[in-house]
Amino acid sequence: MSSLRKKRRPGTASYGRPLVSRVPRSFATLLIIVAMILTAAALVYPVAKSAGAYRSAPAGDDQEVVQTPTGPLTALDRDFVKRVRRAGLWEIPAGRMAVAKGVSPEVKVAGEHLIQGHTDLDKAVLAAAQTLNLDMPSAPTAQQQGWLKQLDAAQGREFDELFANILRNAHGQVFAVVAQVRAGTQNSTIRDLANTANGTVLDHMNVLEDTRLVKFDELTPLPSGSAAPSASGPPSPAGSTR
Secondary structure, rough: OOOOOOOOOEEOOOHHHHHHHHHHHHHHHHHHHHHHHHHHHHHHHHHHHHHHOOOOOOOOOOOOOEOOEEEEEEHHHHHHHHHHHHHHHHHHHHHHHHHOOOOOOOHHHHHHHHHHHHHHHHHHHHHHHHHHHOOOOOOOOHHHHHHHHHHHHHHHHHHHHHHHHHHHHHHHHHHHHHHHHHOOOOOOOHHHHHHHHHHHHHHHHHHHHOOOOHHHHHHOOOOOOOOOOOOOOOOOOOOOOO
16 A cells, blocks of 8 residues: 555645645735735824814904914904004104104104114014914005005194104004013914014104103003094094004
């Protein structure tokens, strides 16, 4: 019996049948499992990544608080950025008038400070607006345009007094807003802008007071929407203060 049994070759079963290897099938199964894991990971990663991202405040967002890359942004924060932008839109032209029409050297110096200060501040506010994804106004308010018309129509000593008092009153109001925003904001971009604005507004208040034309008894803080005091008597046109 043993003499008739064929010698088994490597890779064959008894009676000459080939030995079927299980290695290729196991390896294929392993490849399928790895591919499924990689596919699942590829699908989950973008979702997990976006879940931790900040949402910038879109233009015109009316929510009370929105998240930005530099911290929460409140309605007061957004209003502050727009106020600073509008300040430059009318105070730079007012400063140019002071340099061109001012009678006293102090008024001309104040005009130069307004031009330089708000030119630099406007660059800062536009950079902040880009960081926070905010739309910025492109024109002064109706009241601010009314102030510019008053200044444009005035001449000589009347212009100097009007310039010093309208600008000093406006800066006094915004100075209080800057302090309020700086004290309460949790957004680092707003804090930086408030710090810059604080220095600019304080400098302008000082040079306006150096004209010795400011009537301090008329600098009563005014609520939003009321008229600013005018050195010549009649109130300024109605509208928002900034």
